[in-house]
Amino acid sequence: MKDIDKFKQKLSRIRKSKAEESNRPCIIVSSGTCGEARGSKEVFLALKNVIKKYKLGKKVDIRLTGCHGFCQVEPIIIIHPENIFYQSVQPEDAEEIISETIINKNIIDHLLFKDPNNGKKIKLEKDIPFYKKQNKLLLKNNASIDPFKIEDYIGIGGYSAILKVLSKMKPEKVIDTIKESGIRGRGGAGFPTGIKWSIAGKTEGKKKYIVCNADEGDPGAYMDRSILEGNPHSVLEGMMIGANAIGAREGFIYIRYEYPLAVTTIDAAIKQAKKYRLLGKNILGTGFDFDIKIVRGAGAFVCGEETALMASIEGKKGEPRQRPPFPAERGIWNKPTNINNVETWANVPLIINNGAKWYSKIGTKGSKGTKIFSLVGKINNTGLVEVPMGISLKEMIYDIGGGIPENKNFKAIQTGGPSGGCIPKELLDLPIDYDELASVGSIMGSGGMVVMDEDTCMVDVAKYFLSFLEEESCGKCLTCREGIERMLEIVERITEKEGKKEDIETLKELGEVVKDASMCQLGQTAPNPVLSTLKYFENEYLAHIREKKCPAKVCRALISFKILKDVCNGCGACRIACPEKAISGEKKKLHSIDRKKCIKCGICFETCKFDAIDKRAGSD
Amino acid sequence: MINLRIDGLDVQAEDGWTILETCQFYGIDIPTLCYDHGLSPYGACRLCLVEIGEGKNAKLVSSCTYPALEGLKVKSHSNRIIKARKIVIELMIARCPNSKTLQDLASKYNVQKIRFKIKHEDCLLCGLCVRMCKEQMMSGAIDFIGRGKDRRITTAFDEKSDLCRTCGGCMYICPICELRCQGPDPPGAVCGSCLEMSPTCLDFSSEAQCFMVESGCGTCVRNPIKKNVNEMEE
Numbered sequence: 078m079k080d081i082d083k084f085k086q087k088l089s090r091i092r093k094s095k096a097e098e099s100n101r102p103c104i105i106v107s108s109g110t111c112g113e114a115r116g117s118k119e120v121f122l123a124l125k126n127v128i129k130k131y132k133l134g135k136k137v138d139i140r141l142t143g144c145h146g147f148c149q150v151e152p153i154i155i156i157h158p159e160n161i162f163y164q165s166v167q168p169e170d171a172e173e174i175i176s177e178t179i180i181n182k183n184i185i186d187h188l189l190f191k192d193p194n195n196g197k198k199i200k201l202e203k204d205i206p207f208y209k210k211q212n213k214l215l216l217k218n219n220a221s222i223d224p225f226k227i228e229d230y231i232g233i234g235g236y237s238a239i240l241k242v243l244s245k246m247k248p249e250k251v252i253d254t255i256k257e258s259g260i261r262g263r264g265g266a267g268f269p270t271g272i273k274w275s276i277a278g279k280t281e282g283k284k285k286y287i288v289c290n291a292d293e294g295d296p297g298a299y300m301d302r303s304i305l306e307g308n309p310h311s312v313l314e315g316m317m318i319g320a321n322a323i324g325a326r327e328g329f330i331y332i333r334y335e336y337p338l339a340v341t342t343i344d345a346a347i348k349q350a351k352k353y354r355l356l357g358k359n360i361l362g363t364g365f366d367f368d369i370k371i372v373r374g375a376g377a378f379v380c381g382e383e384t385a386l387m388a389s390i391e392g393k394k395g396e397p398r399q400r401p402p403f404p405a406e407r408g409i410w411n412k413p414t415n416i417n418n419v420e421t422w423a424n425v426p427l428i429i430n431n432g433a434k435w436y437s438k439i440g441t442k443g444s445k446g447t448k449i450f451s452l453v454g455k456i457n458n459t460g461l462v463e464v465p466m467g468i469s470l471k472e473m474i475y476d477i478g479g480g481i482p483e484n485k486n487f488k489a490i491q492t493g494g495p496s497g498g499c500i501p502k503e504l505l506d507l508p509i510d511y512d513e514l515a516s517v518g519s520i521m522g523s524g525g526m527v528v529m530d531e532d533t534c535m536v537d538v539a540k541y542f543l544s545f546l547e548e549e550s551c552g553k554c555l556t557c558r559e560g561i562e563r564m565l566e567i568v569e570r571i572t573e574k575e576g577k578k579e580d581i582e583t584l585k586e587l588g589e590v591v592k593d594a595s596m597c598q599l600g601q602t603a604p605n606p607v608l609s610t611l612k613y614f615e616n617e618y619l620a621h622i623r624e625k626k627c628p629a630k631v632c633r634a635l636i637s638f639k640i641l642k643d644v645c646n647g648c649g650a651c652r653i654a655c656p657e658k659a660i661s662g663e664k665k666k667l668h669s670i671d672r673k674k675c676i677k678c679g680i681c682f683e684t685c686k687f688d689a690i691d692k693r694a695g696s697d
Numbered sequence: 698m699i700n701l702r703i704d705g706l707d708v709q710a711e712d713g714w715t716i717l718e719t720c721q722f723y724g725i726d727i728p729t730l731c732y733d734h735g736l737s738p739y740g741a742c743r744l745c746l747v748e749i750g751e752g753k754n755a756k757l758v759s760s761c762t763y764p765a766l767e768g769l770k771v772k773s774h775s776n777r778i779i780k781a782r783k784i785v786i787e788l789m790i791a792r793c794p795n796s797k798t799l800q801d802l803a804s805k806y807n808v809q810k811i812r813f814k815i816k817h818e819d820c821l822l823c824g825l826c827v828r829m830c831k832e833q834m835m836s837g838a839i840d841f842i843g844r845g846k847d848r849r850i851t852t853a854f855d856e857k858s859d860l861c862r863t864c865g866g867c868m869y870i871c872p873i874c875e876l877r878c879q880g881p882d883p884p885g886a887v888c889g890s891c892l893e894m895s896p897t898c899l900d901f902s903s904e905a906q907c908f909m910v911e912s913g914c915g916t917c918v919r920n921p922i923k924k925n926v927n928e929m930e931e
């Protein structure tokens with residue numbers, strides 16, 4: 078019998094035994110980096126102890142898995158087969174969970190999720206509004222898999238795509254399938270993956286490389302981490318399929334230094350795959366050799382850019398270089414190289430298993446499939462969200478995100494990471510799609526979404542992203558390095574009451590040139606935060622510059638505090654709290670703030686229990 | 698041989714040439730700063746920008762690093778390029794106001810005002826010295842460290858390097874070392890005094906040879922922009 082047929086049998090054996098197991102109740106503890114930070118490991122251990130205590134070891138399974146997305150209410154546990162959803166679980170709850178829910182089949186009310194909008198308690202995972210509009214093609218598997226067990230991945234159908242490819246698909250057919258599926262790279266630029274593969278496949282060369290880009294440097298983005306931590310084998314399988322299609326024998330996973338857990342899961346996954354002869358020489362007797370190495374990046378944002386990443390793998394300084402030549406022609410050590418993002422790779426097995434037609438039905442005309450976003454900021458439900466392309470920003474914010482906390486007004490949503498743009502309220506019906514986002518001056522990027530409410534100052538937002546980029550530009554291109562620094566200089570001046578009439582024009586002119594003249598996409602997108610806020614919120618800039626007012630009351634130099642005559646009862650709390658001793662007044666009499674001493678730290682405002690301190694836009 | 702079009706002119710480049718090399722071969726003036734004939738191109742100063750492609754896909758690239766490709770359409774002096782170049786020069790002078798090379802560039806490209814705070818740095822980070830040291834002097838005593846605004850050039854561990862033979866190659870090639878003439882202007886101002894004195898293109902070709910006289914390339918002091926090149930091609 079051929080090796081590959083033996084392997085097929087082995088897979089079906091594993092699947093059968095897994096199917097039997099799945100009838101038993103199972104407690105799933107979500108424990109990505111996010112869950113771990115909130116104590117999911119302790120919950121897991123406590124549950125294990127209680128299971129031991131009740132001697133349920135043979136009847137109840139317990140599984141530690143990757144992140145399920147709803148990071149805000151971690152530690153989450155889900156109880157199979159009913160899929161009961163418990164949130165914010167503490168180790169003390171373990172006893173009750175086992176004795177009540179597992180043994181007596183009762184629901185524990187205080188662990189259920191409460192819908193913040195109507196106060197209703199929700200029992201099942203699928204009824205939680207956060208999950209309702211999602212289409213979790215990738216993330217759903219995180220709940221079904223212990224990332225350290227290859228058998229779990231095989232149990233849900235894993236490694237059948239590579240089997241299909243090795244037994245009956247020619248490389249050209251695989252590339253055509255990826256092309257027809259319409260998938261575009263999830264790393265930011267949205268380049269069609271099939272076209273990329275076909276260029277790399279056509280380039281002559283004995284030695285070729287493929288790379289998985291897991292540098293994920295955008296602040297606040299962690300979808301790649303959740304895939305690597307929750308389902309590492311899907312990435313490996315994707316890479317195997319890619320390597321086979323373009324003719325590469327070596328692969329690298331370039332993973333950022335700050336992701337120790339992801340490194341552990343992926344390292345374990347590689348070892349297991351080797352044991353199963355899915356990596357190494359002459360894989361499953363088909364003559365296909367392929368091996369994967371892990372490279373740990375040093376945590377520079379710019380090293381995520383593909384040419385910088387390749388330089389970093391070669392052991393050089395991580396600096397982007399001119400393309401062409403593109404990596405597909407001349408990549409690592411001048412050999413043809415194909416780079417894709419983690420999420421792109423994880424989609425590949427799905428496409429091969431279900432076909433290009435199935436995949437291309439999901440999404441919009443120009444953007445196919447689902448995309449994972451990290452939804453953060455001033456929004457009720459934060460976490461990772463996987464939605465079909467084409468869903469509107471409104472649905473994202475109000476249906477999935479559950480709206481803005483404290484009934485505040487929505488102001489803008491920032492998409493695409495540090496070099497994305499801010500999209501205002503008027504454009505909320507915009508479908509999420511590479512081209513639509515680009516048409517309003519933002520980008521899809523790697524999928525960061527920061528929601529901002531009425532208390533956010535847009536000039537301050539531009540300042541924040543510019544200062545991130547100022548540090549993270551590699552500094553090679555003059556326009557990027559000096560340009561960002563000068564834009565920041567001007568924006569800082571505006572927030573410090575020193576804004577000049579001509580600043581807006583200068584910012585626009587400089588921003589356009591930085592965009593135009595820089596070499597890599599870091600510089601080419603760096604002005605987006607400034608240009609998009611200028612485009613949609615120019616009035617706010619004008620208020621800062623002309624009226625010397627910060628309408629959102631954020632910029633310290635442009636606000637003032639005043640004690641309200643009729644409200645202050647002279648309790649003196651603010652006087653004691655003020656670090657600058659700027660507040661004076663007799664007990665039980667009206668207090669007042671000395672403008673000259675006041676540094677506008679806002680401590681008095683926070684301290685006053687009677688709302689007697691008024692925060693005002695404008696510095697007079 | 699590679700066939701491409703520069704400023705509406707059909708030209709041929711040798712295999713491996715960059716756009717800049719092609720332009721230089723045909724006598725098309727493109728300003729450079731971080732480029733040197735004897736060193737590998739680096740693409741840091743962004744002065745040598747040209748526009749490639751057409752319509753919506755047109756973009757600016759640094760000609761010193763971009764290869765001459767078959768069928769490429771290149772413009773060497775469009776309005777878009779000139780606007781970008783002026784800002785590039787403005788950013789350079791705001792960083793290193795006392796360099797003669799930069800002041801000369803400013804007067805050549807008619808940059809008359811610096812809108813940013815003057816920094817008085819003595820290094821522009823063009824990397825010529827780094828490449829000189831490594832590629833011509835075979836030493837490699839200096840290199841870039843840091844990124845973003847902390848980027849600078851230094852020896853390993855900021856100590857006197859054993860590799861350094863004090864050959865002075867770095868100083869020889871530095872475009873910033875030579876100070877500008879000290880006129881009556883306050884430090885940091887664009888001196889602009891050479892503006893009327895050195896007509897631009899005439900450094901390279903006489904007026905009769907300049908095929909852009911009619912349209913105006915935007916740099917010539919005698920013939921300020923009348924039409925831009927974009928319109929001319931149509």
Ligand SMILES: Cc1cc2nc3c(=O)[nH]c(=O)nc-3n(C[C@H](O)[C@H](O)[C@H](O)COP(=O)(O)O)c2cc1C
Pocket residue numbers: 261262263264265266267268270290291292293294295378379380381382383384416417418419421422523597598599
């Ligand atoms: C400054 C910068 C940072 C980037 N960071 C990442 C990153 O962290 N992860 C990633 O996958 N791609 C990143 N990219 C995009 C990569 O250059 C490249 O386009 C991508 O890895 C290609 O994969 P894809 O086709 O699957 O999207 C970055 C690009 C730039 C310009």
Ligand code: FES
Pocket residue numbers: 728729730731732739740741742743744745746759760761762
């Ligand atoms: S000369 Fe080309 S970028 Fe400096």
